[in-house]
Amino acid sequence: LIQWLEPKANWRASPVGPSLVAPGVLAEIPLNPRPIARVKTFLRLAWLANPLAYIAINTVIPTIPALAKRLELSPKFAGFFCSAWLFARTVAFLVLWLWPGWHYRFRWLAGAYLAMLACFTLMLAASDLWLLVTAQIFFGAAIGLIYYSSLYYSMDVGEAKGEHGGIHEAAIGVGNFIGPALGAAALHFFPEQRNSGMWTVSGLLLLGFFALVAVRSRSRVRV
Helix, strand or coil, X not given: CHHHHHHHHHHHHCCCCCCCCCHHXXXXXXXXXXXXXXXXXXXXXXXXXXXXXXXXXXXXXXXXXXXXXXXXXXXXXXXXXXXXXXXXHHHHXXXXXXXXXXXXXXXXXXXXXXXXXXXXXXXXXXXXXXXXXXXXXXHHHHHHHHHHHHHHHHHHCCCCHHHHHHHHHHHHHHHHHHHHHHHHHHHHHCCCCCCHHHHHHHHHHHHHHHHHHHHHHHCCCCC
């Protein structure tokens, strides 16, 4: 989906014919000083990572009642302890807004993705309350960086900001659909395996990491 939408966004951003924007206005528009190959690579990386992050999110959310039952949490405490990742994500948004050191740094995106994958598995397999909360904190921070990366690079690359923003939201929609669908399919075909949904989604997320590395390797730029 992303591969199909990206060329259309670039085509709409580069109409044939003279520009309708005055030269003085163009001179005031700040340009991205980084090599175009580098910024496009990070845009693709973020667009790949973000829907996978939402696959993880939408697999975790339906399992919260089962987690609460396993840990013997009341509805009140389940709502409090099982939403720690949302607070962590909010704090991550604030930190990433104030600190630009993560911009165009592959190690930050890759590290966040691996943290998300590890914490996703820990959260769903946790048998201890504080392990669950700790995993949620790192999960929320990782999700925050991945989401912020997709949104930031969509707005920072080229002039097609509206189209890029649309692809960013479309990628989230893909993740919202695939996460629950994949988990439900795994439980349908392997009902005797209680954790089949978790391991299926974990496997998909791991393949997603290899895809990130492959995109970076094919870019031929140091990122």
